[in-house]
Structure formats: C-alpha cells, structure tokens
Amino acid sequence: MGDRKTIYLEQGWEFVQKGIAKLIEGLPGPEFSSEDYMTIYETVYNMCTQKPPHDYSQQLYDKYRESFEEYINSEVLPSLREKHDEFLLTELVTRWANHKVMIRWLTCFFRYLDRYFIARRSLPPLNEVGLTSFRDLVYRELYAEVRDTIISLIDQEREGKQIDRPLLKKVLDIFVEIGMGHMDRYESDFEASLLEDTAAYYSKKASNWILEDSSPDYMLKAEECLKRERDRVSHYLHPSSEPKLLEKVQHELLSVYANQLLEKEHSGCCALLRDDKVEDLSRMFELFSKIPMGLDLVANILKQHVTAEGTALVKQAEDAASNEKAEKKDVVGLQEQVFVRKISELHDKYLAYVKDCFQNHTLFHEALKEAFEAFCNKGVGESSSAELLAAFCHNDVK
Template identity: 25%
Template structure:
C-alpha cells in the first residue's frame, strides 16, 4: 500500500505595510461595491477577496479591516438615516421597515458563517454572504478576543445610528402609538408593519422596546381611556357601559397578541381597568335604573356576570357589589315583613322561597358561586327572615299546606326539592324550637285526619329535621306513625267485638296514641252530641277492658267529622268539619236561632276556639252554612246564629275547614319558653357531668354552642338556670373562685 504524507499548511510570507495596505484597498473597494447594492457580481473577484482576507487575518492585521468595516457601515447607515428623514407618515415607517428587513436578513446570514466560499456558486452569492466571508477570518481570530463579533456589530451600528438617532426616535415615539390610536378609533392599520417594528425594537433588547414604543403608547393610552370613560359614563347605562369596557379589554388583549410584546398586556389592561372601572365603581354599581339593583330586578344575569368579572379586576369592586346587594336584600326583606303582607302565611313563605331561588340562580349564573357572595346572601336572608316573629309558625303552616294538598301528583324527586328548599329557610331561623312546636301540632293533625299526601314525604322531612335538630325532636314522632297505623286494627276489632254495623248510626274512627306521643298538646274537651257520646262511651269501655291499666282521654280539639246536611230546597251536602263545628251544627237539629251564649253553654267549647269555629261556619263566603245577625266578621256575645237554608254549592262535598289558628302563637311561645328552661338545664347538667368543673364564661359558651341548632339561648336565662341548679344542689361554686362551678351529683 502506498503511503501518503500530509504536510502542515504553510503560512503565507510575512507582508509589509505596503502589501497590507494593498490588500485592504482591494477589500475596501469590494465592500463599497456591496454596500452600494451593486447586485451584479461580475466586478467581484471572490477568490481574491477570500485570499486577501485570509492573508490579513493570518498575519494578525485584523484591526485595519475591522475598523474599516465599522467606518464603511457607519457611513452607509448615516446615509440611510438622512434619507429616512425625508419621508413622512406611513412612507417613513414603510421605508424604515424595508431598510431594517434588509439589514436583519444580513445579520441572520452572518450568524451561519462558513469557513470557505464555494467557488462553484459564485453567481448566486449575495452581498451579505460576501461580507460574511470577507470577515470570517476576523471573527475567528482577531475579533474573537478583542472586538464585538461582526454579526453583532451590524446590529449595534443599526441601533446606534438609526434607532437612537434623535429625529428618527422622536418620530417613532409619535408614529407607532398614533397607529394604535387610529386602530382604537376604528380605522384599519397595517398590523404586519407594526409587528415588524416591534420585532426590530425587541431585537435590540427590552429597554429599547420600552423607551421607543411601550412608554409613549402607555402615555397616550392614559389620555384615550380617560376621555373614553368620561364620554361613556355620561351617555350610557351601566349595562352598555360594561359591554363597551369588556369590548375594549378584549381588543387590547387581541392587539397585544398580534403585534406587541406580551409584557405590555398587563400595563394596558391596568389602564383600561383604572379609567373605565376603578374610578367609576360606585357610580356604576348604584347607577339609577341600570346599576346592580336594576339588573337584579330585571333578571339581567349576563350584565351581572359582566359586572362581576370586570369589578373583580379592581381592589374593592366586588366588595361594593356585595355590600350593595346585601343591603338591597335586607330592604326587600323588610318590605316583605310589613303587616299587610302577612295575611296569608303560605303565600308569604312561598315568596321567600321564590326570592331564595332567584338569588341562588344569580349566585350560580352571575357570580360564579363565589363563596363570599353566598355568605353575604345568607347573612341578609337570616337577618330579614328573623324580623318577623311569626316566621316559624308561617313555615310550619306552609309545610302543612304542602303535605296536605300541595304535593299531590308530584314525583319523589320533586317532593325532595320542595322539602330541601323549606329546610334552607329553616336553617335561617333562630327560633327553631318555635317551629318545632307548630310543626308537631300540624303533624299530629295530618296523621290523625289522614290528610297527608305521602307518608314517605313525612318521613323524609322528619329525617331532615333530625339531622338539623337532633334525635330528641324526632324520637316520639317515629312512634306516632306506628301507633296511628295500629289504630286501624283497634277500630276493626272494636266493631267486631261490639257487633256495630257500619252505617248504623254515627261511625267512630278513633286514633289511639299514648299520652307521651301527644307531646305538648293540652288536654281539651267539649260536650259531644248524645249520638256521638253513645258510641264514644262504648269504645272507651271496650278499650279499657281490652287494654288493662289504660285510660282513654278524648282530644276533641284534634278531631274531624263528615256530616250530611239538608238545606231548604232539599239539597244535601256532605260537610267536612272539625269536631267543634260538628257539635255546633248538630245543635240546630233541635232548634234554630241560637245565641252565642247558648251555643257556648251547650258545647262548653273554649271562647277562642268557639269564636274561630263560628267564624268559619258563618263568615266565609261559599262555606257559610250558618247565618249570623248582625252580619260582621267579628264574633261577639250578642250575636245570633241561624241555619242557612239558602246555602248552596256546586260540589256535593264541602270542606268547611277552620280559620288559620294565629291566636295560638302567644300560647306556643309560653310553652316553648318553659321547655327552653328545661333544655338549658339539661344542657348544663350534661356539660358539667362531663367536665366536672368549668368557669362561668366557658360554661355559657358551651351551652350556647350545644343548643344553637334548636334556638339561641339568652345569656341571662342561662345564668338563672345555673343559679337554679346551684339551689337544687346539682352544682356548687368553688370556694376560692366564685366564677368556677363544680358538679355535685
């Protein structure tokens, strides 16, 4: 095999000053030809260029071509700058971009420098490639250690001679923001031109971009949006104003994405928000007819959502809305609790539910389920719902109405929705114990009269109340359902044992409950008609013999009856009445024209119950089976009552019913107050039994916490109950600290 020997490259001979000067003259001439944009390459000897550049670099003569290149490029850029000053308006910007595009293209090519010129591709070389090859040797030797690389040098010279030239920079500071302003006013601009300018400025670093473009743009933006907000706030309603603001924000964001640096977006948004929203928050929120109150009243959920999104960008915007809406809800609640609006408890509670549904929808659709808004709404509802002391009673009446007739035909899911809504209102109540008393009374009536539309619904509500109030409330109610069901079997056994035929005289359907199941119901009675008393005595005798050691006590205030009444023209109607109403009506079988006092003496019904009973029978149009003289809505002792022969109804069955029992509220509260004392004492004993010793402050706090699911105990009453327990020797004070209590039992 033949051996080859590679010899080291021999450096050219050292050259003198004359030879170096001659080489530079050749290079200078060719560079000037290129800088003057002579695109024909026939006058360029590329091999000679390469040879002379290599020769000067090898012998470390780089200073002369480097400084010469700086001088040539500086001179050329001075000419470009002077020519640019002769252009106006859009032509100035277009020419500047054209010059910059050519320059940056050269810089990008220089970055990908190669070691040698391709001798086979001479005719396709551009002047940028030629400059690249002429100076590659300087980049590889002299420039690498002593000066800025050639490709960076070109950029620095453009920046210093073009961008930083005072006249050009001042024109840029005006022209570029003016283009943006024209676009804001609705004109169409050359976004590609703007994009190229921004790229050019960013090429020289963020400080150049900020000084030449961003700072002037932000300055004119302040003025633009100051004037825009003042114009719109005078001529637009809140909803339209917010739409325009949202549009402006979207435009600025889209504008930045097209031809600005991303860091400018934050500054522009802050300017829009400051002038369009922050400085007008209160005025917008409370704008007459179109502010948030107008939006609430007119169900403008989109406008509210827009207000929420825009106000959220400000430090105090959402706080203004929350406070305003909370005050509005309280004001609405105060109006709802005015006396003239409390005539119909069911309508009143339904109105509360409708309001709650409306504001739930607003929170969901407009306020993104913001927890702070939910808390503000809940606080406002709790405030005004507790303004009316009769709200617990009204809620119970509403539930009673729904469970007796309002949920007929409803699916299980629909029933649950209604009950859940009621429970939401129930949670706002501070006097939950008052509701419990009324609810238990109404539940008893539904169970005894078998008027509930669904046992499942009854049990579901009891389960929900148990979750809220504890098992103490529901423990006895569970047994009531069982006892009411077993009463049917008891009555069947009674009729079988006595041989009484159905339809043979009055028919009795008794519901037998244990005394403890009647809860707070007081024992009341009246003088039953002889026909009813006979069968009632028969049942009482049967029950006492069949169930040893049990005694029957009749609760006539809880009963109902169906009686057949024949009127003057022989027309018959089946009347569904209470036991009291039955006793009164059956008096007219033996005579007509009875006074109030005669009825009271014959029936022995309490005054309040009797007046309510007579009002239902004589004062309600369409159900007035009795006639009162003199005719009025109030019942007095001098009134006379007559059987109404002219009564008529399109229905055979007529539910006479009883007027709403508002008069029981004071009595119920008295019972609740007594029961509350017992509950406070029980809570104190349970807490002290577990703790053994506790100071007064912590004991009061623990009792309040334990009972708050049922009612809010008064601190003075807690102190009284503590004193009572001390007197009865359940507790005692510590000898050394009178504020410390110890458990004794």
C-alpha cells in the same frame, strides 16, 4: 511551498471595499458567487494571519465598524430624514432589513476575526458591532418620531380607521431587536408612551360614556375595548405589553367609575338584579373581577339588595299579622306560611344568580348568607323569621 506574498493594508482593504460596495449595490439580495465570497474571505484571513507588523486584525476590526458608519451616514440617514409618518415607517423597515442582510454578509467576510481575534481580546462580536451602529446612528435619532407615528396610528385605529398592521408589527420588532436580547428599548422608548396615551385616550372616552350610557351599554363598550386591545397585542404589539395595556384600560373604564356604574339609578347593579338581567350581571362579574376589590363592591350591593327585599317581606308579614290577628293554625298560620314560602323563593332566586351569574364565587355565597342572617332575625308576629322557617321546614318534611 513558498511564503505567501504580503498583502499591505491599503491594497487589501481596497479589494475588500469593492466587495462591500457590490454588497451595498445589490441590497436587499446581493449576488455573490462562491468564488467571489471565498476570495474576499481569504483576503481578510491572510491579512489577519500575516506576521507582525503586517497582522492587520485590529485595523480590519475597526474598518468593519467604519463600513457600517459610512454606509449609514451616506445612504441610510439621508433617505430616512426626508420621510415622515407612514412613509418613514416603511423606509425604516426596508433599511433595517437591508442592514441585517449587510451584517450577515460582512460577518461572513470577516469571520476569522470573530473566531480568533475578537475572542482573544474580549471585544464585541461582529454581529453586535453591526447592530450597535444602527442603534447609535439611526435608532437614537429617529425612535421618538417613529414612536409618536405608531401611537397616532393606534389611536386612529381605535377610532375605527383601518391601518397597516403588518407594517406596525415590523417596526415594533425593530424596537425589540435593537435591544439585543433585552426588552429595555421597547419598554422605555415605546411601551411607556403607549401606556400613557392609552390611559389618556380611555379616560376621555369614559368621562363621556358614564354620562351618556346605561350601565349595561357602558359595560358592553368596556368589554369591546378590552377585546380590541387584546387583538392589537396579537397582531402587532409584543405579548409582554398585554397585561400592562389591559390594566390601563380596566383602570380608566372600570376602576375610576366603579361606584357610578354599580349605583346608576335605573340601570345599576340593583336594577339588573331586580329586572333579572342575567347576561348583564354575568358581564358585570367578568369585568369587575379584573379590577382590585371589584367583586367586593358587587357582592356588597347584592347583600344590600337581598337584605332590603327580605326586610320588605318581613315588614309585609308583620303588617298582615298585626292586622288580622288570626288564630294560629297548627304551628304556623296562613300568613306566616305565605311569608316563609316567599322567603324560600327569594333565596332560590338569588342563589341561582350566585351560581349562574357570579360563577359560584365565595364572596357572593357569603353575601347571600349574611343578607339572610340580617333579616331572618327580625320578628314576625310572636316568632322570629328564623323560627318560622324552621317550623315550616319541619312541617314540610312530615
């Protein structure tokens, strides 16, 4: 078998270039027969395995990168620069998809470089070179405009407008993929701005709602906002954004206005407890469990409210005892028996709240216990509330 005919760089590259041109013209679905593909592959292979000075591995590696750069500068960037808003997003998705197709084909054409030349020289692999060219030339120029367009669309959706969610998903996937295994591009180039915008958006909403709405209505809105943000994550944001996004919403809607929500005169926590608003109290528990020290605030109001109700019962019993000065019957007089039954009913009522609305949380059991301790040590007639309760229980089980 005779020696192979030497393929010179200009001659061989001209042939490979024709294959690349055919690839570009056929995007996104170029058609190469197996014979076409093998001819290009063998040409590259032969140019890389010839004896020096005709081993053109380094030159072909450089031209591989230059092929992407020329294509991007001549076709991709001019097309993208003339588009804006959603048209820019659509074009970017198309160009990115085409670019990945081009990477797959060129990586196959130049596969010998990946297997031997690149491995020996510790150079970036072909796939990485292709992705880096798009990142450096396209992404870095356009990501800020793309990011701002996406955030604008998200805010429009928050206001009730229907947007193209699949399109946003595809664009945000570019932010992830361009990181080549890392999330830094998505996080710093998109997510940080989204979180800042989200905080500003809900801060403005909350400042109006807290003035206009009752606490139950406000909490319904907060609950719905959190649900919709979770829905956004499931449809087009990266899953890693969910806890950070929800934290921003919870801070602006709940943490900032926690005390005002709980203390609203006619609809705050005390009013809900007084009016037996079980569903609203359950919602309050769910929402306030998501913010730092939120449940402590609710439990403290429960404690104050129960203490106030119990103290009022003690005062009523004291007044009745001093007015009537009735003779004691057995151990506990009639008024004292009424008082003890009311205290027992009070405990049962709020224990039901603790179980049904506050999910048996330890904080609320403790709040209820401390509230009863506070007023049960007060006197009724000649006995303390605690003594009356003990005597009542003793007689009740006889």
